[in-house]
Amino acid sequence: xxxxxxxxxxxxxxxxxxxxxxxxxxxxxxxSDIDLAIPPYKPLLExxxxxxxxxxxxxxxYAFLFxxxxxxxxFLNSIKVAFxxxxxCFVIGYPMAYGIARAKPATRNVMLLLVILPFWTxxxxxxxxxxxxxxxxxxxxxxxxxxxxxxxxLTLLYxxxxxxxxxxxxxxxxxxxxxxxxxxxxxxxxxxxAEDLGCRPWQAFYKITLPLSRNxxxxxxxxxxxxxxxxxxIPALLGGPNALMIGRxxxxxFFSNRAWPVASAVAILLLIxxxxxxxxxxxxxxxxxxxxx
Amino acid sequence: xxxxxxxxxxxxPWNDPTARxxxxxxxxxxxxxxxxxxxxxxxxxxxxxxxxLLGASGCGKTTLLRMMGGFETPTSGxxxxxxxxxxxxxxxxxxxxxxxxxxxxxxxxxxxQNVAFGLKQDRVPKxxxxxxxxxxxxxxxxxxxAKRKPHQLSGGQRQRVALARxxxxxxxxxxxxxxxxxxxxxxxxxxxxxxxxxxxxxxVTFVVVTHDQEEAMTLASxxxxxxxxxxxxxxxxxxxxxxPNSKFxxxxxxxxxxxxxxxxxxxxxxxRIGSEELGGTIYVSHGISAPPxxxxxxxxxxxxxxxxTEPPEGADNVVRGAxxxxxxxxxxxxxxxxxxxxxxxxxxxxxxxxxxxxxTWDQQxxxxxxATSPVVVTR
Amino acid sequence: MNYRSSxxxxxxxxxxxxxxxxxxxxMVVFSFNASRxxxxxxxxNSPTLKWYYSLLNNEEILDAxxxxxxxxxxxxxxxxxxxxxxxxGLARFSQFRGRFTLNAMTTAPLVMPEVITGLSLLLLxxxxxxxxxxxxxxxxxxxxxxxxxxxxxxxxVIVNSRLATFDTALEEAAMDLGARPLKVFFVITLxxxxxxILSGWLLAFTLSWDDLxxxxxxSGPGSSTLPMVVFSKVxxxxxxxxxxxxxxTITVVTVMIVxxxxxxxxxxxxxxxxx
Numbered sequence: 001x002x003x004x005x006x007x008x009x010x011x012x013x014x015x016x017x018x019x020x021x022x023x024x025x026x027x028x029x030x031x032s033d034i035d036l037a038i039p040p041y042k043p044l045l046e047x048x049x050x051x052x053x054x055x056x057x058x059x060x061x062y063a064f065l066f067x068x069x070x071x072x073x074x075f076l077n078s079i080k081v082a083f084x085x086x087x088x089c090f091v092i093g094y095p096m097a098y099g100i101a102r103a104k105p106a107t108r109n110v111m112l113l114l115v116i117l118p119f120w121t122x123x124x125x126x127x128x129x130x131x132x133x134x135x136x137x138x139x140x141x142x143x144x145x146x147x148x149x150x151x152x153x154l155t156l157l158y159x160x161x162x163x164x165x166x167x168x169x170x171x172x173x174x175x176x177x178x179x180x181x182x183x184x185x186x187x188x189x190x191x192x193x194a195e196d197l198g199c200r201p202w203q204a205f206y207k208i209t210l211p212l213s214r215n216x217x218x219x220x221x222x223x224x225x226x227x228x229x230x231x232x233x234i235p236a237l238l239g240g241p242n243a244l245m246i247g248r249x250x251x252x253x254f255f256s257n258r259a260w261p262v263a264s265a266v267a268i269l270l271l272i273x274x275x276x277x278x279x280x281x282x283x284x285x286x287x288x289x290x291x292x293x
Numbered sequence: 294x295x296x297x298x299x300x301x302x303x304x305x306p307w308n309d310p311t312a313r314x315x316x317x318x319x320x321x322x323x324x325x326x327x328x329x330x331x332x333x334x335x336x337x338x339x340x341x342x343x344x345x346l347l348g349a350s351g352c353g354k355t356t357l358l359r360m361m362g363g364f365e366t367p368t369s370g371x372x373x374x375x376x377x378x379x380x381x382x383x384x385x386x387x388x389x390x391x392x393x394x395x396x397x398x399x400x401x402x403x404x405x406q407n408v409a410f411g412l413k414q415d416r417v418p419k420x421x422x423x424x425x426x427x428x429x430x431x432x433x434x435x436x437x438x439a440k441r442k443p444h445q446l447s448g449g450q451r452q453r454v455a456l457a458r459x460x461x462x463x464x465x466x467x468x469x470x471x472x473x474x475x476x477x478x479x480x481x482x483x484x485x486x487x488x489x490x491x492x493x494x495x496x497v498t499f500v501v502v503t504h505d506q507e508e509a510m511t512l513a514s515x516x517x518x519x520x521x522x523x524x525x526x527x528x529x530x531x532x533x534x535x536x537p538n539s540k541f542x543x544x545x546x547x548x549x550x551x552x553x554x555x556x557x558x559x560x561x562x563x564x565r566i567g568s569e570e571l572g573g574t575i576y577v578s579h580g581i582s583a584p585p586x587x588x589x590x591x592x593x594x595x596x597x598x599x600x601x602t603e604p605p606e607g608a609d610n611v612v613r614g615a616x617x618x619x620x621x622x623x624x625x626x627x628x629x630x631x632x633x634x635x636x637x638x639x640x641x642x643x644x645x646x647x648x649x650x651x652x653t654w655d656q657q658x659x660x661x662x663x664a665t666s667p668v669v670v671t672r
Numbered sequence: 673m674n675y676r677s678s679x680x681x682x683x684x685x686x687x688x689x690x691x692x693x694x695x696x697x698x699m700v701v702f703s704f705n706a707s708r709x710x711x712x713x714x715x716x717n718s719p720t721l722k723w724y725y726s727l728l729n730n731e732e733i734l735d736a737x738x739x740x741x742x743x744x745x746x747x748x749x750x751x752x753x754x755x756x757x758x759x760x761g762l763a764r765f766s767q768f769r770g771r772f773t774l775n776a777m778t779t780a781p782l783v784m785p786e787v788i789t790g791l792s793l794l795l796l797x798x799x800x801x802x803x804x805x806x807x808x809x810x811x812x813x814x815x816x817x818x819x820x821x822x823x824x825x826x827x828x829v830i831v832n833s834r835l836a837t838f839d840t841a842l843e844e845a846a847m848d849l850g851a852r853p854l855k856v857f858f859v860i861t862l863x864x865x866x867x868x869i870l871s872g873w874l875l876a877f878t879l880s881w882d883d884l885x886x887x888x889x890x891s892g893p894g895s896s897t898l899p900m901v902v903f904s905k906v907x908x909x910x911x912x913x914x915x916x917x918x919x920x921t922i923t924v925v926t927v928m929i930v931x932x933x934x935x936x937x938x939x940x941x942x943x944x945x946x947x
Contacts, residue, residue, distance in 0.1 A: 003853070004765050011758035011824065012770055015777040018821040022792030025799050039798045092691070095684035102681075111685070113933060118692050120925045122882040124899050125918040128906045129695035132702060135910070138711045139698055172692065222783060230785020232885055237906060247787045254791060254889075264795070267788045278783055282776070289836070364844055384847040391848045397841035401863045414850030462849070 023271070030264035031057045040258050061265035071249065071266070075273070078246040081160075082228035085167040089175040089224050090217065092168070097179035097216075098209075101186070112180070119173045127166050127237050134162050134238070158240035166234040171227075175220040182216025182288070183209075215288045222281035226274055246270055301514050306339040313376070315340040315498050316361065316466060321370035323356050323522075330356040332522035333370075340465075343492060343499040345509040347546075348519035354502045355470060357519075361500060362391045362468050374466060385414070390464040394471040396455040398443040404430070404454050405439040411462045429461045432491070449480050456488075460495060469501045473508055485511045506546045510534070518542050534594075539672050543592040550598070550638050552591045552667075556583060564669065566591055572634040576609045578664035583671050590670050595641040597666040600628060600658050608661035614638060616656045628652065630660060696922060703915035710910040723912040727920075730913060733901055740881055740898040743812060747819040748877040752869055754820065755827025755876075760857075762828065763835035781825035790889030793818045797890065810892035818890040819880040826879065827872035834868035835861075 033042040033056070046054045065071045100111045118126060133139045134156040141153040156162055186209065194204040232247035239245065246266065254263040306312035314337035323331040331353045338344045346354040359365045361372060363384035371380045379387055390411070398407050405426055412422045430436045433453040443451055452472065459467055472488070473481045489512060492499055503509050509516050510530045517527040518541075526538045537543035540551060552575060554568030561580040566589060568575055575591045583589055605611060614630040617637060621644075628640045638660060652658060702710050703724070706717030727733060758778055762771070781789065797807055797814050807814050842864070846856045862869075884899040891897065905911050 004761070004768060007757050008761035008765065008768060008770070008774060011754045011761070011778075011828070012774050014754055014824070015758075015774070015821065018793065018796065018817060019777055019781065019789075022789075022796040025795045026788075026792045029795055039802075092684070092688055095681055096688040099681040099685040109933070111689075113929060114689055115692070117926060117929060118696060120878050120929065121696065121922050122899065122902075122918075124882065124884055124902055124906075125699070125914070125921060126695060128902070128910075128914060129699045129918070131906065132711050132910050132915075133695060133698060135711070137709065142711065169691065169695070172688070226783040227785050230787050232785075232787050233903075237903075247785055250787045250791065260795070263791060267791050270785065271788055274783075274785070278780060281783060282779055285779070362848060364848075384844065385850045385852055389848075391845070393841045393845055395839060395841050397839060397845035399842060399846070399860060399864075410846070410851075411849030414855075458845075458849070 026264045026267050029261055030061055030268050031059070032261050033058050033060075034259055034261050039260065041260050058261070061261050062269070064262065065265055065269060070244070071246075074244045074246045074249045075269070077244055078229045078231075079273075081163065081167065081243075081245060082225050082231075085164060085171065085228050086175075086221050086225045088164070088168045089172055090221065093172055093175035093179055093220065094217070097176045097183055100176075100180050101183035102188070115173055115176050115180075119177075123170055124233060127170060127234055130162065130166055130169065130238060131157060134165070157238065160239065160243045163235055163239035163243045163245075166238040167228055167231060170234060171224045174223045178219040178223060179213070179216045182213050182219070186212060215284055218284045219281065219288070222277060222284070226277050226281065229274060230270055301339065301341040307337065307515065312339060314338055315342075315375060316500070317373040318357075318361070319371045319373070321357070321360060321367045321372065323353075323360060323365060324368045329522050331360070331367075334522070334524050336517060336524065336527065338498065338500060340498050341496060342514045343489070343501060343512050345501045345503055345513035345516045346519055347503060347506055347509040347516050349504055349545075352519040353522035354519045358391075358468050358470055358500060358502045361466075362389055363387050364391075388464055389466045389468060390459040390462055391468040392455050392459045392470065392472055394474060396443075396451050398451055398454055398458075400443050403440050403442050404435060404446070407443070407454055408458045408461050411458065415462070425461055429457045432494075433457045448475050449484070452476065452484070456491070460491070460497065463495070464497060466498045466500065469499060471503055472501065473503075473505075481508070482511075488512060510546070516546075518545060520545075535668070537592065537668060537670060539670050540590055540592075543590075543668065543670060548595055548639055550593045550595065552593070552636075554589060554591065556585060556587055556589060559583070559585060563664070566669070570632075570634055570636045571612060572632055572636075573610075573612055575667060576664050577667045577669055578609070581669045581671070583669075587671060591667040592670060593662055593667045595627070595639045598638065598640045598660050598662045600630070600640050600642060600652065600660055602652065602656065602658055604659050605661045609664035610667075611659055611661045612638075613657065613659055616652060616654055616658060619652075619654065628658075630658060696918075699915050699918040700922060703912065703919040705912065705915075708912060710912050710915060723916045727913045727916045733898070733913070733917070736896050736898040736901040739812065739895055743816050743819060743887075743897065744877045744880040746816050747823055747880040748873045750816070750820045751823035751827050751876040752873045754824040755872055756831050756869060758824065758828040759831025759835060760861075763832045763838075778825045778828040781822040782829065784822075786822075786883075786885035789822060790818070790886040793821070793886065794889040810890055811895040814890045814892070815887055815895060815897070818886045819876075819883060822886065823876035823879050826875050827869075830868050830872045830875070831865065834865045838865065 028044055029041050032044050034040060035042045042056070044055060044057070046056065048054050096115075100108055100115070103111060131138070135141075136153045136155070136157070138157070140156060141150075144150045145153065190208055190212075191201075191204050194208055195201065199207065230247040230250075231245060232251050235243055235245040235248045236251070239248075250263050250266045250270070253259045253266060306314075316336070316338040318334055318336040318338075321331055321334045322329060334353075334357060336344075346357060348354045356365060360367050361374075363379070363382055363386075366381055371378055373379065374387070374389060379389075384391075399410065402410070408426045408429060409422050412425060417425075427436070427439075430439055433456055435450060435453055435457065438446065438450060438454075443454070446454065452475070456472075473484055476484060485508065488499075499512075501509075501512055503512075513530055515527060515529055516533050517524045518533060519525065520541055526533060526542045528536070533542060533546050537546065537549075543549045544551065552566070552568045552571045554566040554571070554575065556564060557567045557574060558565040559580075563579070564577050564581055566575045566577065568591065577591065581589070599605065599608075612632060614632040616628055617631040618629040620627040623644070625641050625643045628642065630638045630640055632638060640660060702713075704719035704721070705711075705713055706720045706722065707714035758774060761768070762775060762778070765771070793814070794810070797810055801807060801809070838861070842860055843856050846860045847853065851859065882899060883897070884903055887897045887900055888903075891900065902914060902917065906914060
């Protein structure tokens with residue numbers, strides 16, 4: 001049915017050209033040499049003489065990344081930060097989503113609105129807000145000094161602590177919303193049945209609610225973890241020189257050092273790292289929608 | 294009141310070899326991979342009939358209906374409507390309309406716009422649309438609700454809108470998918486008769502899909518009982534009920550007592566079946582065709598069994614048992630009687646007297662039935 | 673649910689919402705602070721509107737806002753078209769060549785770190801320029817293309833999930849009554865899923881309006897968006913004009929969201945009353 005073909009052809013071709021093909025190019029450039037030219041990389045294929053084509057595949061960029069401690073640390077640190085942030089989002093976000101799912105419809109809508117509102121306000125501006133809160137003469141320090149809890153301002157800004165706060169703050173709605181969507185579908189009578197059969201409330205939660213909400217937890221976690229690994233803005237604004245995240249590394253390599261091949265190699269490695277998680281997310285989503293049908 | 298389907302029943306076109314069917318289904322099969330939803334079905338449906346496809350869920354009746362409507366293409370076979378091959382004609386080009394189980398009323402249009410939709414697609418001039426829609430709404434008694442939206446209507450009202458919408462185009466054939474499924478019992482009964490009356494007034498041929506055998510019996514001029522994608526038996530309600538051709542049909546339509554046994558005597562005018570389940574023999578006053586020593590089943594309907602506390606005189610078939618359970622339904626009572634062999638027989642008796650002369654639990658009773666009552670089936 | 677866990681949940685909710693809103697409220701409060709130090713309250717001269725005047729006369733910010741607006745509107749409109757097509761295809765056509773790929777391509781951008789998408793898009797544009805001469809340099813066009821690529825993924829998900837709960841019998845009924853498939857889409861499907869498409873448009877608009885990373889990679893000289901300007905300012909620390917910008921943004925968003933909710937609630941009430 002060519003009618004059908006036309007419908008999907010447009011988005012398909014668009015994404016193929018502007019989403020998939022670029023990755024191939026990134027891969028290609030990750031194998032090339034840096035060059036003092038515009039663009040700053042040497043071509044991969046070069047004609048030598050009339051009939052010979054030379055392909056120069058340079059593995060240096062990758063070798064460099066694996067051997068230089070800076071990059072290895074940045075990768076590992078990013079995973080660590082993303083993981084801890086995901087756990088924190090779970091700790092804060094799950095009870096919130098639970099509370100919203102169990103609330104009366106009128107209250108529930110208001111609370112959902114309150115969760116969604118920050119989501120529509122610029123992330124950049126909200127992260128910026130934390131600068132004002134955490135800096136040496138910022139709100140937090142001022143209040144603590146005024147309360148007499150401390151006498152010297154604490155160094156809160158440009159620390160890993162600030163970065164964690166920033167990431168959890170920004171990604172919390174991304175955890176709450178899919179978590180809520182999942183909990184909303186729960187049959188609460190299951191808990192009543194469990195209690196009727198002798199289960200205490202916390203046990204019922206642990207044995208019934210938690211396992212049944214597994215898909216929601218996974219979906220929310222993936223929506224936090226995967227983008228957080230490559231997060232740039234928050235480390236750039238709130239993190240100090242010690243909080244090196246791979247997203248920032250990529251940015252600096254690209255904009256500050258003009259080292260496009262190295263930046264490309266970073267991107268490819270980051271992609272390889274994240275693809276298994278993305279596929280896991282896809283399969284969780286597929287399972288959820290198959291269950292719903 | 295003579296109904297169109299009543300007139301059709303009198304004429305019995307299905308028994309007339311020269312009559313031309315309005316819908317002819319020829320060896321239709323629909324397969325999804327290895328699974329055959331509809332398996333080599335052939336049917337002839339005549340003009341003015343209310344033909345009911347009856348079966349449990351998953352038997353293929355809805356798939357068959359959808360193929361008549363053009364929403365599924367058969368894997369093999371042909372469908373002829375009014376003599377023309379419509380097998381692969383899309384729904385918007387068929388002279389057939391469908392009433393969906395969920396009613397499928399367009400939520401963003403009001404009742405009037407819903408009903409007018411089909412006429413607009415045919416580019417009928419506006420004044421005529423208005424007139425026909427108004428007439429149809431009056432016919433289904435929704436004249437005052439023209440400007441309401443579907444979510445402002447009750448279930449029964451929505452059903453009538455769906456009906457009006459599918460009939461306003463004056464189709465020759467209307468397909469109905471479980472039309473009364475969502476209505477409560479009283480409303481269902483009332484609507485059943487309304488449907489028949491409507492069909493009669495407009496002279497439309499109906500094909501109805503239902504899993505409710507009472508509904509099929511009430512509505513249909515003929516019933517097609519389906520099981521596993523096949524039509525097991527097609528006939529008038531009384532044919533299906535009184536002359537089932539198989540255990541399945543006997544059991545599916547109404548309740549039945551099935552006695553398994555072997556032929557002892559096999560004559561053209563009568564047979565005698567020896568049944569261990571019964572603990573005796575069954576005398577049936579008509580011949581059957583079956584190989585000797587074949588295993589057969591005698592099906593006896595509960596209302597045809599006579600129950601008494603004294604041994605009945607001159608009865609063809611008698612057996613003794615003890616009343617195990619009683620269900621009082623108001624107009625009749627259902628008795629479950631346990632025979633010495635362990636078999637439980639279901640007997641229904643109308644409560645003709647207001648003073649219950651009480652046959653109670655554990656009472657010893659005699660069950661008897663006429664030689665004409667059993668139907669013998671061989672499969 | 674028992675008493676004790678009720679308290680626990682309430683505390684979590686309270687803490688959670690406070691956590692979400694304290695930073696936002698602090699920005700609003702300090703936008704009226706006369707002191708350039710933003711967080712040190714100048715009790716003598718505050719509250720003041722001087723930073724509001726300053727912002728509204730700031731050429732750089734106003735130009736950037738205008739560019740952001742243009743890009744966001746074009747992006748939202750284009751993404752809605754592409755996303756609706758893809759969402760419809762994925763929801764309605766159970767089998768077609770490339771279905772798995774299309775599904776993957778529309779879900780990957782949702783979780784992909786923006787630095788990767790941004791980098792890859794820039795490299796594409798550079799390679800294309802070398803190959804065919806287009807696009808000649810980066811600017812609004814390349815930015816819009818970049819935004820559309822990830823925005824349409826969001827719209828696809830929204831449309832797809834809306835269509836999943838859509839009763840296909842409605843489309844079949846329309847066809848049964850004589851409407852051809854294309855007509856059915858425009859007269860039946862589209863009006864009914866319109867709220868989903870509208871929310872897709874708004875989402876795409878917001879994503880584009882707020883986007884920093886992809887814009888930075890795909891923009892050119894003279895096409896700085898608002899987030900890019902804000903970022904360069906806040907890298908150096910706090911700035912009162914940014915607080916003003918935040919307050920204006922928050923007010924607009926709040927008014928819109930509350931307004932839409934009230935409107936929807938009123939529409940629902942009217943519907944009930946008419947019954």
